[in-house]
Amino acid sequence: MAVPTRPGSVAGRDPAIAPADAGDLPVAGPGGQRSGQRRASVLAWAVLLFVVGLIVGPVAxxxxxxxxxxxxxxxxxxxSLDAVLRVYASTEYLGSLFGTLALALSTAALAVTFGGLAAWVLSRTDVRARGLLELGVIVPLFLSPFVGAVAWSMLAAPRxxxxxxxxxWLLxxxxxxxDITTFVGVMFVMLLYYIPYAYLLISSAxxxxxxxxxxASYMNGRGVIATALKVTLPIMRPSLAAAFFFVAVLATGVxxxxxxxxxxxxxxxLAVQVYRATTIFPSDPPLGAAIGTMIxxxxxxxxxxxxxxxxHGGRFVTVGARGTRPRLIRLGWKKIPVTAGFAVYVLLATVLPYTALVLMSLTPFAITDFRDLSLSFDNFVEVATTPDVLNAFTNSLWLAFLVPxxxxxxxxxxxYVVVRERGRLxxxxxxxxxxxIAVPGIVFATGIVWLYLRSPLYGTLTLIVVALVGVYIPHAARFASAGLIQIDKSLEEAGRMSGAGKLRVIRTITFPLLRPSLMSAWILLYVFAMREVDEAVIIAGPNSRPLAVLAFSFIEAGAIRNSAVIGLLLTLVMLTGVLIARMVFRVRLDSSSL
Amino acid sequence: MRRSHRTASGALAAAALILVSGCSGGGDETASGDQPTSASGDLDALVADAQAEGQLTLYGDANETSLQAWTQGFTDEYDIPVSVLRLPGSQLFQRFAQEQSAGQAQADVFCLADFASLSQAVEQQWLAEYTPENGDLLPEDLGEPGFFYPLQNSYYQTVTYNTSLLSEEEIALVQEDPIAAAGDPRFAGRIAVNMPQSSQQIAAFYYQLAEGRLADEYGWEALEAIAANDPDFLSSAELVNGVVQGEYALGVGITDSLAGPIALQGAPIEFAYPDTTVGGAFGCGVVENAPNSAAARLFMEWGTSPEAGARYSEITQTNPLNSEVEDNREITALDWYEAPDDSTTWFEFVTDEEFLGTIGPDGDFYDRWSETFGYSG
Structure with missing residues (x-):
């Protein structure tokens, strides 16, 4: 019989792409109050200082x-209160606010619906090629949404x-x-790139x-749908809600x-308004900041x-008394339409955008009529001989190594501080x-630039690293927390009893045991750092521009063809990294390892 | 235990460093001291100093590909690599101003299309005084001699159209009077416009039609007619892409420096200048406290040379401003191309007080334009 456990003794795995959270970690349990009276360690103070410097500083x-x-x-x-009053005390931005929220909430609702369905099919049915299908669902995580949007603009502009x-001409x-420029069109492209997040969160739960x-439901004679609706769905409701709000938050700042x-x-x-406030003539940075605070x-x-x-989800996480595996529902002939559904998603989120990118990279200007295509590798030569490309490529590699x-x-x-030390600090x-997670990249980057304007870090690659480390802390902490709560504390206590210091225990005991979780975190952040645009486009100096920012500049210069070449190059580098991780370090890229 | 405390203290120190670095009061102020204000005939010494510095950083708001290709000429000649930071003009000036105010000079050469901002940079002493030997080959009124020069030619606003989407009759209509054509109902739902908020020059383009010297001929009514065609709103680069791709038949407010090279590549676009269009030039100057001040001065020497002018003209197909550069642009040989008339082109908007007033914080031009076009961005 399954034994519901107190959150403090949870041994379950947590969602992959989610922040460290007190809610489902031991600190949320009643014991937290008792241990909250402990004196905070030097490590806790040091970590606090780091997160304050990296996160609170730019936001403030x-x-x-x-x-x-x-x-x-x-x-x-x-x-001056001008910018704040203009944003908060007038109706000027109300339309943007409501529109942004509508876009984010509808994207989140659909992402949870489709991501949840995919998770249910892959974990509860006998659909074939499960590994391949799961890879198909999460592959869009490894594409830059920005590059994907460029591709979809070429694919589905109305005229x-x-x-x-x-x-x-065919018909x-x-x-x-x-028509990709409509509300539904934009939501569709956002959906393609947020379904993997929802899938990972729900699948893990x-x-x-x-x-x-x-x-037990099946034993009592209930069918597949009744069991899914009456048992699975109610238990999963908190996790679905969590996925919904997580995607909604990300989509609000897109x-x-x-x-x-x-x-x-x-x-x-609103996030586009922030960018416009700093790029239109005359620019108005305080207005951009005020809109950022509203977001x-x-x-x-x-x-x-x-x-x-x-x-609430933590209450339902259980440790089974026996190693029960879920019953796999036989799909029969329905395997075909179900598999076709996955194929359509892969087609829309991966195959079509990349086809468009390849065509763009091979044509001298935007040619969308296949009868007029004139293909050559001239754009590749042009990009290869662009002076800044090598420097940008090197910068991207440094970011992809240092940031994760x-x-x-x-x-x-x-x-470690959150899970093991507990307490107020x-x-x-x-x-x-x-x-x-609550601060859109473009907004966070503005704070970073202002904060570090007078420091030697300004304009350097190091500052982009500092910014991205701050931005991605929630992701890394989440992976680490998920791994940490599965490690028996007595192992660490034995190390301490043997005379090892706390950091030595972490280095020699905790860290090696956490290695699989951390490797997964590393590879995901490697991809994120490589494709990152929102922060870097604001922070990068002339010598610290990574490839993704160069691609953005090419778009702004009207050279989509060059941007497509760089988009393909970025993908190639990301795939190489992911393949090395899989072959050499055996990092698995599915929801069980993430 | 003691060891863990030591390590943790190290971490604390590192964390403190992050905070301190974020709050510290000023980076290296690379004091350039009293920089020479001219090469004084000793170009060889300047070349040696510049090569010793070994690099150059240029900030500019012209398009990325043009800047990269143009500055490669400097690299080829002096073996000094150039890093380019390209941003929209307004954002670039804001960034430059913040850096200079904070004593955090990153750029060596600063180039911008907005004359008023460049003048402000001179006033604030963010641009260093420097007179290149060939400076007098460039028109004085498009720069501020001794500080910034129009190295990157003049460029003009156009109405650009996609030839595969227009009939012969429609093309003739656009060539005859591009502004009136853009307001013709036959283009309803087929056009897009650049917004005056994109740059000072595009603001001047609309201003002269609505309230400036062409108000009697066009006035706000002409803009209302364009607005009645339900245009989309895009920046210049997005707009030219949209016309090339065939998303729009007509794009109002695209610079010829963007459209020209693409037309030469074989894209199905042509463009027409309104009879009395708006023109401007990118001014470039040496940055005060430039990290590579010798390289910056050498760049100004190179940039004012006829060779650099010809190179820029060839890359962007824009009208050369250097008096010793012949106009050999390929685009002038195309049968549809008709060069703008410099004698009627409005360059003076950069100093026109009435115009600057109406687009300033107390003016209402942007609001009225947005209201006319139903633009809410």
Missing amino acids: TLFYGALRSDGPGMPDASF SGMINVNLR GTDATFV LKNMDPSLEE FAIPSVLGLDAGFTP FWFTLAGIYFYRRAIR TLTVVLGVAVA SGLVDYISTVP
């Missing part, structure tokens, strides 16, 4: 910037997109089949769920996709609900280290 600077008459550091800038243009009609409850697609739905998303409050609310949902490495180390420290560390 952003609020400061919103209260200035000009960008911090500018001559004659003074205290000139490849799909519309070629179907028209002899003037009809518009798809489904695997942790005690299948004997479903088994900038690249609506910006590239040129959303034509009567409103401009922050809403995403913070989303994070609150997310943590709450996770906390440092973030994972700090993530372990955060998780660790609660504070836990809260602060969740905050970056």
Whole structure:
């Protein structure tokens, strides 16, 4: 019989792409109060100082910037409420706010629906080629949403997109089949890139769920659908809610996709407004900061609900008394349509965008009518001979190595303090280290630039590393927490009893045991750091631009063809890294390892 | 235990370093001291100093590919690699101003299309005084001699169209009067426009039609007619892509420096200049406290040379400003191309007080334009 456990003794695996959270970690248990009276360790203070420097500093600077008459550091800038009043005390941004929330919430609802269905099919049915299908679902994580948006713009622009243009002459009609610039179109592209997040969160929870409850339902004569609706769904509800709020928070701050697609739905998303405030003539950085603070409050609310949902989810995580495996439902002939559903997703999220990218990279300008295609490798030569490309490539490699490495180390420290030390200080560390999820990249980057403007780090690659480490702490801490709560504390205590110091214990006992979780975290952050645009486009100096920012610059210069070449190059580098991780370090890229 | 405390203390120190570095009061102020204000005939010494520095950083708001290709000429000649930071003009100036105010000079050469911002940079002493030997080959009124020079030619606003989407009759209509054509109902739902908020020059483009010297001929009514065609709103680069791709038949407010090279590559686009269009130039100057000040001065020497002017003209197909450069642009040989008339082109918007007032914080031009077009971005 399954034994529901107190959160403090949970041995389940946690969602992969989620922040460290007190809710489902031991600190949330009643014991936390008792241990909260412990004196905080030096390590806890050090970690707190780090997360304050990396996270609170930039966010606080952003609020400061919103209260200035000009960008911090500018001559004659003074205290001013103009930007704040314009954003909060007028109706000017109400349309953007409602539109942004509608876009984010609908994207999140659909991502949870499709991600949840995929998770259920892959964990509860006998569908074939499960590993391959799961890979198909999570592969879009390894594509830059920005590059994907560029590709979809070429594919589905209403008048000139490849799909519309070629179907028209094939079918002899003037009809518009798809329009990616509408609310639904933009939501569709966002959905493609957020389904993997929802899938991982839900799939992980489904695997942790005690299948004997479903088994009991079957034994009592309930069918597949009744069991799914009456047993699985209610138990999974907190995890579904958590996935919903997590995706909603990310989608609220999205900038690249609506910006590239040129959303034509009567409103401009708030994150795009932030970018515009700093790029239009005349620029208005305080306004951008004030809009950023408005996004922050809403995403913070989303994070609150997310943590709450996770906390409730923790109540249902169980350790089975026997090693019950879920009963696999026989799909029979339904395997074909189910597999076809996965294939359609792979087609839309991976195959079509890459086909468009390849075509763009081989044509001298944007040609969408296949009858007029004129292909050559000239663009590859042009990009290869662009002076900044080699430097940008080197910068990208440094970022892809340093960011995951440092973030994972700090993530372990955060998780150790939160999971093992407990107490008020660790609660504070836990809260602060969740905050970056609530701050859109472009907004966080603005705070970073202002904060470090007068430091020697300004304009350097190191500053991008500092920013990205701050941004990705929640992810690394989550992986580390998930691994840490499965390691018996007595192993560490034995080390301490034998005279080893805390850091030595972490280095020689905890760290090696955590290695599989940390390797998964490392490889995911490697991909994120390689494809990152939102932060780097604001922070990078002339010598620290990574490839993804160079691709963005090419788009702004009207050279989509060059951007496509760089998009392909980035993918190649990411795939190489992922393959090395899989072959050499045996890092698995599915929800069980993530 | 003692060891763990030591290590933790190390971590604390490192954390403190992060905080301190974020809050410290100023980076290296690379004091350039009294930089020479000219090469004084000793170009060889300048070349040696620049090569000893070994690199150059250029900030610019022209398009990325043009800047990269143009500055490669400097690298080829002097073996000094150039790093380019390209951002939209307004964002670039904000960044530059913040860096200079914070004593955090990153750029060696600063180039911008916005004359007023460049003048402000001179006023704030963010640009160093420097007179290149060939400086007098460039028009004085498009720069501020001694500080910044129009190294990157002049460029003009156009109405660009996709030839595969327009009939012969429609092309003739656009060539005849591009502004009136953009307001013709036959282009309803087929056009996109650049916004005046994109740059000072595009603001001047609309201003002269609505309230400036062409107000009697066009006025706000002409803009209302364009607005009635339900245009989409895009920046210049997005707009030219949209026209090339065939998303729009007509794009209003695209610079010829963007459209020209793409047209030469064989894209199905042509463009027309309104009879009295708006023109401008990218001004470049040496940055005060530039990290590589000799390389910056050498770049100004190179940039004012006829060779550099010809190179830029060839890359961007823009009209050369250097008096010793012949206009050998390929685009001038195309039968549809008709060069703008410099004698009627409005370059003076950069100092026009009425214009600067109406686009300033107390002016209402942007609001009225947005209201006319129903633009909410």
